[in-house]
Amino acid sequence: MKRMILALSVIAVLVCGSLLSLFLLKNRSAEIIEYTDRIFELYENGEHDKALNEASELLEYWDKASLSLNVLVDTDRISAINSSVYRIGPLIETGCDELTAEIESIKANAKWLYECEVPVWYNVF
Amino acid sequence: MIVIMLRAFLLYFLVIFSVRLMGKRQIAELQPSELVITILVSNIATLPLEDVTIPLTVGIVPMLSLVCLDVIMSYVTLKIPKVRKLVCGSPKIIIKDGEIDQKALADLRFSLADLYEGLRSQGTFSVQEVQLAIVETTGKISVFEKFEARNPTNADLNLQGSSLAPPEVIISDGKVIDAALNSLKIGMGFVEKILKEEKLDVKGVFLMTMNKNAEYYIVRKEKK
Numbered sequence A: 001m002k003r004m005i006l007a008l009s010v011i012a013v014l015v016c017g018s019l020l021s022l023f024l025l026k027n028r029s030a031e032i033i034e035y036t037d038r039i040f041e042l043y044e045n046g047e048h049d050k051a052l053n054e055a056s057e058l059l060e061y062w063d064k065a066s067l068s069l070n071v072l073v074d075t076d077r078i079s080a081i082n083s084s085v086y087r088i089g090p091l092i093e094t095g096c097d098e099l100t101a102e103i104e105s106i107k108a109n110a111k112w113l114y115e116c117e118v119p120v121w122y123n124v125f
Numbered sequence B: 001m002i003v004i005m006l007r008a009f010l011l012y013f014l015v016i017f018s019v020r021l022m023g024k025r026q027i028a029e030l031q032p033s034e035l036v037i038t039i040l041v042s043n044i045a046t047l048p049l050e051d052v053t054i055p056l057t058v059g060i061v062p063m064l065s066l067v068c069l070d071v072i073m074s075y076v077t078l079k080i081p082k083v084r085k086l087v088c089g090s091p092k093i094i095i096k097d098g099e100i101d102q103k104a105l106a107d108l109r110f111s112l113a114d115l116y117e118g119l120r121s122q123g124t125f126s127v128q129e130v131q132l133a134i135v136e137t138t139g140k141i142s143v144f145e146k147f148e149a150r151n152p153t154n155a156d157l158n159l160q161g162s163s164l165a166p167p168e169v170i171i172s173d174g175k176v177i178d179a180a181l182n183s184l185k186i187g188m189g190f191v192e193k194i195l196k197e198e199k200l201d202v203k204g205v206f207l208m209t210m211n212k213n214a215e216y217y218i219v220r221k222e223k224k
Helices: A002-044 A048-072 A075-094 A099-115 B002-022 B032-050 B056-079 B081-088 B102-108 B112-121 B178-184 B188-197
Strands: B092-096 B130-135 B141-145 B168-172 B205-210 B216-220
Touching (some): A002 A048, A002 A075, A002 A099, A002 B002, A002 B056, A048 B056, A075 A099, B002 B032, B032 B056, B032 B081, B056 B081, B112 B141, B168 B178
Antiparallel strands (some): B092 B130, B130 B141, B168 B205
16 A cells, blocks of 8 residues: 555656746746747837847857756757857857847747657657 | 546556556566556666656656655555456356366466466365465466365364464664563663673674564674
8 A cells, every 4th residue: 555655646646746847947948938939029110139039038048047947858959949049149240131030040940949758649749 | 747647547547457458477476556556667667767858847747746646546456346356357266166167267477387387386186186276366286175175274184382482583783672672572781691691702603583472593793
C-alpha cells in the first residue's frame, strides 16, 4: 500500500509539474510574441531607436527565459527562436526588409513552443 | 511534459497489448507488464543519454510515469481478477492424465518440441508420466507427475526428522551480520566464544554460518 501511495504521489507531482511547465511555456511564448509585436509596431511607425531598444530588451528577456525553457523542451526548438532573436537588432539597424519575416518566424516558433505541449489529440498521436 | 506523459501511458498499454498478442511463449519468466516496463524503460533511458539536445525531463517524466503506472496496474490486477486476466492472461492446461490437449497447444502456438523442452526442464521425459501440465502466465510449464512417476517423499517413506531452517550467514568477509544474530537469537558473546575456541578473530573469518541448533561452519580467510 505504501508503494501505491508513493506511486500516486509521484503521478500527482508529475501532473502538477506538467501543468506548471505548460503554464510557464504559455507565459514565455506570450511574452515573446508581445515583444515582437511591439518591435514591429515601432518599426512600422518609423521609431527605429525605440524598436532597437525593445529588441535589446527582448534579447535580454530571451537569454533568461531560454535557460528555463532548456529544461522543458528540445534544444532544437529553442535554437530556432534563438537565431531569429539575435538577428532582429542588426535587421532594424540596416532597415532590411527581412525583418518582417524574422519577426513572423519568432512568433510562429514561440507559438509552436507552447502549442506542441498542449495535451490535445493531435499532439499525443 | 503532459504530452510525453500521455504518450508514455499510451505506449505502456500498446506494448502490453503487443506482448499479450505475441503470446506466452514469447514472455518466458516475466509477467507481460514487467516485460513491457523492461522494454520501455531501457529504451527511454537511452534517449536523453545519447542525445544531449533532449532535456533530461523528457527521459525522467515517461520513466517515472511508466513505473508508477505499473505499480498502480499491479494493485488493480490484485484487486480486480478480471483485469489481471486481461493483462497477465490465465494458466492453461496442456496435458491432463497423460493426454496432450492439442487444441490448447495450438492456441498457445506451442510446438511439440516446445512442449518436450518444457517437460524436460522439469525433469519429465515422457508425456504418459504427466498427470497435469500447465503453461503458467509467465510462459513456464509446471508439471505434476502421475503417482507412479513421482519421487517418494520423506513422508511416503515414513522417515522421521525435524524441519530445520537452513543455516544463516553470521560472518561475511570479516563482518558480523547483526540481522542473522537477531534471527538466531544469539549474542555476539556466543560467536566470540566459538571463535576463541577455533583460535580466530572476526576479521580472520571469511564465512561463518550457523543454524538454530548452533551447528556452525567456518571458512578462514586466506592470507594474501
